[in-house]
Amino acid sequence: MNYKRVIxxxxxxxxxxxxxxxxxxxxAIEVVLLEKTAKTLAKLRISGGGRCNVTHDCRSNSILLTQYPRGRSFLKKVFKRFSVSHTIDWFLANGVALKTEEDGRMFPTTNSSETVAEALEFRARKLGVVLRLLSSVVTxxxxxxxGFYAWQVNCNxxxxxxxxxxxxxIGGFPKxxxxxxxxxxxxxxIKPVxxxxxxxxxxxxxHEMHGLSVIDARIKLQGFDETYNGPLLITHWGISxxxxxxxxxxxxxxxxxxxxxxTVFVSWLNKTEDEMRTFLQNAIILNTKKMLVNLYLEGIPRRLWEFIIFRAGVLGSKISCELSKYEFNKIIENLLRMPFEIEGKTSFKEEFVTAGGIDLAEINPETMEIRKHPGLFATGEILDIDGITGGYNFxxxxxxxxxxxESIAKINDRA
Ligand SMILES: Cc1cc2nc3c(=O)[nH]c(=O)nc-3n(C[C@H](O)[C@H](O)[C@H](O)COP(=O)(O)OP(=O)(O)OC[C@H]3O[C@@H](n4cnc5c(N)ncnc54)[C@H](O)[C@@H]3O)c2cc1C
Known part of the structure; x- marks a missing residue:
């Protein structure tokens, strides 16, 4: 028997x-979409600051996969069949042209997530998808x-x-x-976090420096092996x-x-220790007679430089060429490994994803079917898959x- 009705x-x-x-x-398949709230595509509408970062302009699957802390080897099989180009083509064919920003994030050319939401809603309506709002599935x-039907879905x-x-x-949940x-x-x-x-x-x-940013900082958590680099923004509650x-x-x-x-250690520039020493030394050589506070270090805003000197315990009024070896080393230490105590977290523009969810070992990546439950499938953030920010989660x-x-549309002769 073919699948006649899908929930x-x-x-x-x-x-x-x-x-x-x-x-x-x-x-020919009857498709019923059950939504617990009164609104469809709620997260998509607020995503990307209301612009919806639909995908990331990365056409190499092997590079794309490196952006997923969890789910990489599973996605390898998935992206072989449907990847970024397919997404771009599908949205274009449905009236949503995407543009690429400098950092590779792709948004609708209208800069509005409504364009994406409306395109999906229009297409679903046109194809006859039945939508039932305020239908929260409980079991x-x-x-x-x-029997003819394999599943019964009960709503609240x-x-x-x-x-x-x-x-x-059903997306991700933190609890x-x-x-x-x-x-x-x-x-x-897998425990959601x-x-x-x-x-x-x-x-x-x-905090006094909130709003200030550097373009390529490097971050290391004490006790966690990896380091990560990129732009860093100082906020009025910490760093972002x-x-x-x-x-x-x-x-x-x-x-x-x-x-x-x-403890987090911040390197304000993504340089090795040797490079940082040469960098500071060169800045001093070019400005031997200047007060330390007036040195120009490319990539370090003045107020941050003042903070670095302060944390190093060196007087800004000191003449650059009079810096002792000890003081030089203290400044290097604070340029390369300034420590801060992290005391909690804050959502980034209310954006977050859930790490964890359905264990991928439960799922056949060729079909997205739960192995122990033929006819039951899973997709999206409910899976133990998540990407970094930039369109990877969509x-x-x-x-x-x-x-x-594809699996559902093509399955034949299954009870
Ligand atoms: C503020 C914000 C901004 C984001 N911005 C981006 C971005 O720009 N780019 C990006 O790639 N990712 C972004 N993300 C992540 C991205 O939105 C999600 O990864 C994506 O929406 C996941 O889609 P989904 O369909 O799996 O889940 P969701 O979009 O969360 O949809 C799940 C739906 O299931 C419904 N539901 C849940 N339980 C039940 C139930 N029991 N019965 C019936 N219905 C139920 C929910 O109400 C919801 O409508 C953002 C997330 C947030 C929170």
Whole structure:
């Protein structure tokens, strides 16, 4: 028997895309999209500061994969079949032209997430996807293999829906209890923890510099092996910017175990120790008669330089050429490894993703079907997949949804 009726739970990016692609590939299948809230695509609408960072302009899958702290080897198979170019082409064919920003992030040319949301909604409506809002699914029940329908989906208002196949597209949740509906099906959940956050640091001197940024800082957490570099922004609560967000993504689980309290070492320029020494030495040679505070160091804003000297315990009024070896070393130390105590985290522009979710070992990457439950599929952020900021999370949602849809649209002769 073919799949005649499919229930998709969750009208977010991956749920909508799955619904549309199933209908595009096999219009005969009845597709019902259940959404617990009164609004579709809520996260997508506020994403990317209201502009929706649809994907990242990275056409090499091997490079693309390096942007996912979790789910890399699983996505390798997925991206082979649906990757960035497919996303760009699909949206263009549906009236959403994308443009690439300098850092590779891709947005609709209209700079409005509404364009993306409306395109998905329009396409789904046109293809006859049935949307039921305010339908919060509470249980998913596998039915007898002999019956016509394989699944019963129960909603909070006492209504239920029957289907041949069910797609879990409910997004990520920071609390484990919110996965109960899935756990009841004996599906393993990897403990969810937040990813993509900024660091809270209570240092009033740092806070005074809020709004100031450097273009290529390097960050190292004490006890965590990796370092990450990129732009860094000083905020009125600590530090933010791509270097911090990357660190929070790769260190998401580690930082959770540390309860978001640890020491972070900031190198204000992404230079090796030798390079930094030469850099400072050259700045001094060019300005031997200048007061230290008036030295120009490319990439270090003046107020930050004053802070670095202050933290090094050196007087800014000192003449550069009179700097002692000890003072020189103290400045180098503070340029390369300025320590701060992290005392918690803050969401970045309310943007965060969940690290953790459905254990990928439970899923066949060729079909996105839960191995122990034929006819039950999963896509998007509910999976233990997450990317750094920059459009990678949406790309994972589009790609996994595309595979779900191909599997469902093409399956034949299955009860
Ligand atoms: C503020 C913000 C900005 C972001 N910006 C970007 C960005 O620019 N680029 C990027 O790549 N990523 C971004 N992300 C991450 C990205 O939005 C998500 O990874 C993506 O939306 C995941 O899509 P999804 O369909 O899996 O989940 P969601 O978009 O979260 O959709 C899940 C849907 O399921 C519904 N649902 C949940 N439980 C049930 C239930 N029991 N019954 C019925 N319905 C249910 C929810 O209400 C929701 O509508 C951002 C996230 C946030 C929070």
């Amino acid at each position: 998709i739970i969750g009208a977010g990016a991956s749920g909508y895309f799955s619904a549309i692609r199933i209908k595009e590939l096999n219009p 998913i029940i596998p039915l007898s293999k002999d 208002r006492g209504t239920n829906e029957m289907a041949n196949a069910v797609v879990l597209a 484990e209890a919110q996965y109960n509906m899935i756990k009841q099906l004996n599906i393993n959940i 937040p990813s993509l956050f900024t660091f809270n640091i209570s240092d009033e001197y740092l 910017g791509p270097a911090v967000l990357k660190t929070s993504a790769w260190g998401a689980r580690w930082m959770n175990e540390k309860h978001y309290t640890t 790309q994972a949602a589009w790609s996994t949804a595309a595979i779900v849809s």
